[in-house]
Amino acid sequence: MQKNGPIALIFNALVIIFMLAPLVIVCLVAFTPAETLTLPTTSFSLRWFEQVLHHADFVQSFWNSLGLAVAAASISTALAVPAAIALVRYEIPGRGALQALFLSPLIIPHLVLGVAMLRMFSLVGGQGSFGWLIFAHALVVMPYTMRLVMAALIGFDRSAEQAAYSLGASNAKVFKRITLPMILPGITGGWLLAFINSFDELTMSIFVVSPSTVTLPVRMYMYATESLDPMMAAVSALIVFITLGLMLLLDKVYGLDRILIGKH
Amino acid sequence: MSERRTWAPWAMSAPALLLFAVMLAVPLLLTTILSFNAYNVDTGPVAGSFTVEHYVHIVTDSYYYEIFWRTLWISGLVTLICIAIGAPEAYILSKMRAPWRSIFLLIILAPLLISVVVRAFGWSMLLGPEGLINDIFRLVGIGPVKLLYNETAIVIALVHVMLPFMVIPVWTSLQKLDPSVESASLSLGASHFTTLRRVVFPQVLPGILSGSLIVFGLAASSFAIPGLLGGRRVKMVATLIYDEYLHELNWPLGAAIAFVLLAANLVIMLGWNRMVEGRYKKTLG
Amino acid sequence: MSFLRLHNVSKQYGPNRVVSQFNLDVQKGEFVSLLGPSGCGKTTSLQMIAGFVDVTEGRIELDGKDITRAKANERGLGIVFQTYALFPHMTVRENVEFGLEMRKVAQPERSERASEALALVHLGPYADRYPRELSGGQRQRVALARALVIKPPVLLLDEPLSNLDAKLREEMQFELREIQRKVGTTTIMVTHDQSEAMSISDRVVVMEAGRITQVDTPHTVYEHPHNAFISTFVGKANLLQATVHVQGDQWLAHVGDVQMAVQDVPAAAASHGTRLLLGLRPEKIQLSASSAGRTQGTVRERFFLGNLWLYTVECPLGSITVTAANDGEAPHQVGSQVGIDWSDRNVRLIAGDGVAA
Numbered sequence: 001m002q003k004n005g006p007i008a009l010i011f012n013a014l015v016i017i018f019m020l021a022p023l024v025i026v027c028l029v030a031f032t033p034a035e036t037l038t039l040p041t042t043s044f045s046l047r048w049f050e051q052v053l054h055h056a057d058f059v060q061s062f063w064n065s066l067g068l069a070v071a072a073a074s075i076s077t078a079l080a081v082p083a084a085i086a087l088v089r090y091e092i093p094g095r096g097a098l099q100a101l102f103l104s105p106l107i108i109p110h111l112v113l114g115v116a117m118l119r120m121f122s123l124v125g126g127q128g129s130f131g132w133l134i135f136a137h138a139l140v141v142m143p144y145t146m147r148l149v150m151a152a153l154i155g156f157d158r159s160a161e162q163a164a165y166s167l168g169a170s171n172a173k174v175f176k177r178i179t180l181p182m183i184l185p186g187i188t189g190g191w192l193l194a195f196i197n198s199f200d201e202l203t204m205s206i207f208v209v210s211p212s213t214v215t216l217p218v219r220m221y222m223y224a225t226e227s228l229d230p231m232m233a234a235v236s237a238l239i240v241f242i243t244l245g246l247m248l249l250l251d252k253v254y255g256l257d258r259i260l261i262g263k264h
Numbered sequence: 265m266s267e268r269r270t271w272a273p274w275a276m277s278a279p280a281l282l283l284f285a286v287m288l289a290v291p292l293l294l295t296t297i298l299s300f301n302a303y304n305v306d307t308g309p310v311a312g313s314f315t316v317e318h319y320v321h322i323v324t325d326s327y328y329y330e331i332f333w334r335t336l337w338i339s340g341l342v343t344l345i346c347i348a349i350g351a352p353e354a355y356i357l358s359k360m361r362a363p364w365r366s367i368f369l370l371i372i373l374a375p376l377l378i379s380v381v382v383r384a385f386g387w388s389m390l391l392g393p394e395g396l397i398n399d400i401f402r403l404v405g406i407g408p409v410k411l412l413y414n415e416t417a418i419v420i421a422l423v424h425v426m427l428p429f430m431v432i433p434v435w436t437s438l439q440k441l442d443p444s445v446e447s448a449s450l451s452l453g454a455s456h457f458t459t460l461r462r463v464v465f466p467q468v469l470p471g472i473l474s475g476s477l478i479v480f481g482l483a484a485s486s487f488a489i490p491g492l493l494g495g496r497r498v499k500m501v502a503t504l505i506y507d508e509y510l511h512e513l514n515w516p517l518g519a520a521i522a523f524v525l526l527a528a529n530l531v532i533m534l535g536w537n538r539m540v541e542g543r544y545k546k547t548l549g
Numbered sequence: 550m551s552f553l554r555l556h557n558v559s560k561q562y563g564p565n566r567v568v569s570q571f572n573l574d575v576q577k578g579e580f581v582s583l584l585g586p587s588g589c590g591k592t593t594s595l596q597m598i599a600g601f602v603d604v605t606e607g608r609i610e611l612d613g614k615d616i617t618r619a620k621a622n623e624r625g626l627g628i629v630f631q632t633y634a635l636f637p638h639m640t641v642r643e644n645v646e647f648g649l650e651m652r653k654v655a656q657p658e659r660s661e662r663a664s665e666a667l668a669l670v671h672l673g674p675y676a677d678r679y680p681r682e683l684s685g686g687q688r689q690r691v692a693l694a695r696a697l698v699i700k701p702p703v704l705l706l707d708e709p710l711s712n713l714d715a716k717l718r719e720e721m722q723f724e725l726r727e728i729q730r731k732v733g734t735t736t737i738m739v740t741h742d743q744s745e746a747m748s749i750s751d752r753v754v755v756m757e758a759g760r761i762t763q764v765d766t767p768h769t770v771y772e773h774p775h776n777a778f779i780s781t782f783v784g785k786a787n788l789l790q791a792t793v794h795v796q797g798d799q800w801l802a803h804v805g806d807v808q809m810a811v812q813d814v815p816a817a818a819a820s821h822g823t824r825l826l827l828g829l830r831p832e833k834i835q836l837s838a839s840s841a842g843r844t845q846g847t848v849r850e851r852f853f854l855g856n857l858w859l860y861t862v863e864c865p866l867g868s869i870t871v872t873a874a875n876d877g878e879a880p881h882q883v884g885s886q887v888g889i890d891w892s893d894r895n896v897r898l899i900a901g902d903g904v905a906a
Contacts, residue, residue: 008356012368015353015427019372022386022424025396029389037389039396075283083280086273098277101284107533108288109485111502112526115509115518116291119298139287142280159634162601163692165621166628167699168651177647181638200379203487203502207509220381224492228388236382243378257366260373260432 023240030237032230048234058235061219065199068130068215072137073145073194077187079138080145088153099150103143113140114207121208128210136208137198144197145190148259152186189254196246292526299519309516318520328504328521335500338415339483342422346479349423350430351472355464357431358438369435373428380425384492387421388412391493413495421489426482430475437471477536481529501525552577552735553598553703558607560593567593568759571607575703580729580736582746585756586782591739592707594756598737599705600624611702622651627696627704627734631711633688635680641667641691642676648699666698667691669728686717693725697732704729706738710745722749743783747771755779777826777899786828787869788899795821802827805865807844810893818901825901831872833895836860836881842888848881864889 004012025039032038033045052058080102086092087099105113117136126132156179164178165171202217209218216239224232250256302313322328353372357365375383390396391411398408411417441464449459487502494503501521508518551574558571568590575581583591596602598609600621609617616624636644645663654662667673670690680688689709696704709725710718726749729736740746746753747767755763755770763775774780777788791802791809800819801808804827811827818825835842846864853859858880860871871889873880881887 004356004359008352008359012353012356015349016368016371018424019375019427021396022383022390023375023378025389026382026386037392037394079280079283082276086276090273092270092273098281102280104288107481107529109481109502109525109529111485111487111505112295112522113288113291115505115522116295117287118509119294119515119519120291123294135283135287139283142283157632157634159630159632160636162621163628163630163634163695164636164647166599166601166624166626167648167695168622168625169647170622173651178636182636196377200377202379202381206487206506217379217381220379220385221488221491224381224385224388232385233389236385239379239382247374247377256370256374260370260376260428 026233026236027240029230029233032233034230037228037230037233048230049238051231052234052238055231057214058216058219061214061216064130064213065216068134068137069195069198071134072141072198073191075134075138076142076145076194077149077191080142080149080190081187084146084149084153088150102146105140106143110140110201110203111207114204117204118207127208128212130213133205133208133213136204137201140201140204141194141197144193145187148186148190148193148254149183152183156182185254189250189259192246192250192253193259196243196250200243295519296523298516299523301516303514303516308513318517319524321517322520322524331499331501331504334415334498335484338419338422338500339480341419342426342483343476343480345419345423346426346430347472347476350427350475351434351468353427354431354434354438355468358435369431372431375424376428380488381492383425384421384488387417387424388493391417391420412493414498415494417493418490418498418500421493422483422486425486425489426479429478429482430472433471433475433478434468435471437468441467474537477533481533485525485529551575552579552612553737554608554610555594555598556608556610558594558597558609559605560590560597560602561605566759568597571761573754573761573764575735575737577735578733580726580738580749580751581754582750582752583737583739583754583756584741584743584746584783586741588758589756590759591741591756595705595707595737595739598703599626599628625699625701627699627701629689629692629696629704629706629709631708633680633692633712635688635691635695637680640677640679641672641683644680644691645695645698648695652699662698663694666694669697669731670694685713686721689713689721693728697728697734701734704734704736706736708740709738711740711742718745725749747783753783755783773897774828774899777828780828780897780899785831785870785872787831787834787866789827789829789866791825791827793819793821793823793825795819805867807865809896811896811898812894814898814901823901826899828897828899829869829891829895831859831870833891834869834871835890836862836871836873836887837890838881838885838887840886840888842890844889846887846889848883848885848887851880851883853880862887862889 028039029037030048031044031046032040033043033047034040083102087095087102092098113136117132121127121129121132160182161174161178164174169177200217201215202221205215206218206221209215214222216235220232220235247256250259298309299318300314300316301309301311302315302317304310357369357372360368388395392398393408393410393412395411397411401407401409411420446459446463449463450456454462484500485502486500487506490498490500490503491506494500499507502525505518505521505525508514508521512518553573553575555571555573558568559566560568571590571594573581583594585591593602597604600616600619600623604617607617608615611624636647639647642660642663645666646659649659649662664673664676667676670693672687672690672694675683675687675691680691683691689712693709706725710721713721722745738746738750747770750767752764753767753770754761755775757778763770763779765773770779771784774783774786780786780788789804791804791811794801794803794808800821802811802814802825803809809827811825814825836848844865846862846866846869848860849863849868850861851858853875856875858873858875860873860881862869862871866889869889
């Protein structure tokens with residue numbers, strides 16, 4: 001195994017700087033005391049963060065996104081767990097096609113999904129309905145929960161279940177006391193990943209939200225196309241901090257490296 | 265614990281299937297139908313009508329050509345740059361020692377979890393005339409370079425967003441490599457460069473190809489980046505569809521373009537994927 | 550009266566008969582091993598007893614009751630799995646108490662019995678640890694405690710020692726037997742390791758290609774193997790091709806120009822020209838530097854095994870293997886001429902024309 005030479009290390013440093021630059025800049029500008037998008041050179045100020053908190057639209061959108069993400073993650077997890085068990089533990093015909101179907105939102109452009117759902121909503125009167133939006137998000141984040149729960153089930157040593165069964169447990173008891181606790185990291189990890197992806201979702205949402213259901217990313221997009229001021233940076237910085245917090249949680253529960261690299 | 269009841273797995277998949285039927289199959293079907301509906305400027309889509317005029321329009325009008333072409337070359341360029349940066353970076357990371365390797369990998373992959381709006385906005389700040397990059401250029405004596413609201417901005421930001429998608433499959437390929445194979449090559453007299461070219465690269469190629477697919481597909485259908493960094497005049501397919509839907513209100517036309525985008529995506533991804541898998545399964549097992 | 554009886558048990562998967570005509574009577578308190586190479590059907594047989602695999606044909610009776618169709622969670626047997634199968638999210642104590650919980654045993658008693666079981670396997674102080682904090686040997690003991698605490702009528706062990714390293718395996722073999730003797734539970738163990746089966750079982754059931762080929766005490770299986778396979782699978786053996794020479798009413802077996810008297814040859818086979826396959830174990834042959842002995846030969850190769858010397862000798866009997874204890878005397882040199890001697894009492898009939906293999 002040859003070590004990295006100096007050129008390699010410089011290359012790596014440049015790539016890292018490239019990846020971090022926009023995020024770092026956003027977090028720094030958020031603290032600027034000035035009126036325009038400049039770096040805080042003289043002092044750090046929280047005025048723009050305050051502005052965000054007083055901006056009713058943004059606050060409302062934040063709660064929208066939060067509620068939406070919780071609901072979407074929960075619904076997709078509740079649907080994914082039984083479906084994953086069905087796919088991993090049973091040999092049904094068309095198993096491969098079913099798996100491809102459940103993972104398909106990953107390769108269908110969110111744009112197309114947004115357009116398609118917009119059409120359906122307009123025909124069934126679903127626009128403005130938070131409920132329909134939740135199901136739309138649940139669909140889009142399903143692959144994430146599905147993948148993680150399936151991975152947990154595939155890597156599962158079934159002899160523990162057999163042992164419990166031989167000790168007198170019923171099928172239901174085995175599931176509740178043995179299987180579920182053992183796949184819990186996968187389920188929780190899936191929920192968190194789904195939450196994050198729902199919270200971040202823009203392209204599909206932009207087509208299907210209505211004034212009362214505007215999510216935070218959509219609100220930010222709309223704001224950014226009209227005016228560029230540090231408040232946008234403050235909101236962005238908040239999102240970065242929240243996401244970092246969620247990533248730490250995800251790491252504790254499941255392992256960030258396993259999720260990002262694991263079984264891609 | 266016998267799994268004899270054949271209805272059980274279907275019952276367990278049913279709720280998920282229902283969700284997909286209602287939220288995926290039906291909308292896609294409706295949209296496909298919509299793309300064949302005629303469009304009346306005053307009343308909107310004419311229900312029940314059938315026409316291929318929108319598809320013809322897409323293929324013949326030069327306005328759309330320009331946008332498709334731009335989408336194509338930008339996606340291609342982004343893919344090439346991602347390969348040029350992502351593959352070597354993955355290789356460098358694979359050679360690093362324990363704490364650094366995970367840390368840097370995490371830094372490269374974590375942005376995936378941060379909303380694309382935030383990342384696009386960050387770039388708009390960096391690339392603007394008052395932005396950090398132009399500040400640096402000014403220091404060095406180069407005049408302000410227009411880096412925003414043009415294809416350059418889109419390419420740079422897309423590379424930023426897509427790089428993780430290239431690093432992951434290449435990294436995965438590298439993980440499967442037996443490190444002693446490289447050592448064997450060196451012991452037989454090959455130089456580092458030859459080893460990279462003749463031993464490492466061929467084994468990593470499937471990872472690069474699969475990463476290219478993902479990057480190309482995602483870049484071609486990206487919306488937020490061209491929307492925020494392309495300005496009014498530089499459009500890509502995604503922003504075009506947005507315009508047709510929300511500004512022109514020509515839903516059937518928008519639907520037709522969306523359908524073309526989806527079909528192109530699926531064909532490229534699935535077709536190429538199968539070809540790559542087929543070829544490499546034989547040589548690498 | 551047998552405690553566990555398997556009557557004509559078979560298992561078929563499609564066209565494959567994985568286990569055929571498995572007949573076994575196990576006495577209460579006995580330690581029986583199912584021994585054989587991979588694929589012989591021993592694990593499938595154990596799983597049928599446990600209830601994880603359905604029986605295609607035959608009957609299984611436990612203490613007089615037919616349990617053939619009973620579900621695995623109704624049989625109440627104690628099972629130690631090859632990978633131990635401990636519940637990773639529960640402590641050692643919780644693992645051991647699980648079976649008692651399923652039997653609705655209430656708290657103070659449950660805890661007491663678990664502590665007893667843990668003390669039996671010498672793991673008392675580890676009760677509050679998690680499986681991931683224990684070594685392989687310790688996990689195996691937890692699995693054993695968990696299986697024994699429910700006081701099962703039969704204990705099933707699926708290759709319990711195969712995941713341990715050699716030294717630990719030896720120790721655990723004897724400890725396992727000691728615990729079993731103390732508790733008195735009827736035990737069936739599956740293993741592919743013949744020395745393991747021999748050292749701790751009351752009886753050994755040898756299996757080959759889905760069938761039982763011999764059921765006997767370890768000593769009998771070793772000294773009187775029923776066929777060529779068993780004689781080479783359990784220990785080493787020199788297989789000798791012999792023919793019968795009859796003179797009047799006297800008959801002898803000839804291997805090359807060496808004569809031998811063989812035990813237990815049925816009358817039907819004792820006729821002129823009958824071919825026999827004989828077995829002679831390496832440790833039952835003596836080599837001497839002088840030409841003393843039944844025949845002479847040359848030492849081809851020599852291996853030092855610590856407590857034994859292993860020789861390959863070319864002689865009229867063929868190329869034979871001989872082992873000699875490392876008693877401190879000088880070993881024979883490669884290429885040297887040696888005298889070869891043995892007692893005909895130790896020559897075994899393995900198979901022959903007219904004799905069942």
